[in-house]
Amino acid sequence: EMQPHFFKNIVLTGGNTLFPGFRERVYSEVRQLTPTDFDVAVILPENPITYSWEGGKLISENDDFEDMVVTRDEYEENGHAICEEKFD
Incomplete structure (x- = not known):
């Protein structure tokens, strides 16, 4: 998918x-x-x-960064579905 x-x-x-x-x-x-x-x-x-570093730097400075990442705990609790939810 x-x-x-x-x-x-x-x-x-x-x-x-x-x-x-x-x-x-x-x-x-x-x-x-x-x-x-x-x-x-x-x-x-x-x-x-330097493209990867520059991109990582920009996204880490974004105010919504914490909402964009999947923590290990979230993944262990929800599995792959949490990735689809956050990254779609």
Whole structure:
């Protein structure tokens, strides 16, 4: 049920993503493994080396951050359903 969302939101991070043709290769290989009715998008940020850190920094500064995370206790009590509830 969640897979279509994941396939159209693939973000490449890290220095290895700067190798020539890396994004195209990832797209091609994922596309071959994905049902044809799913959209596939592979995004290469302007600075993939620091992109993950910058994103984490921004979200941690958000006033609603505590409402966005699933604690271990919440997961143990509610299982996967809590993720769908909070992340949908």
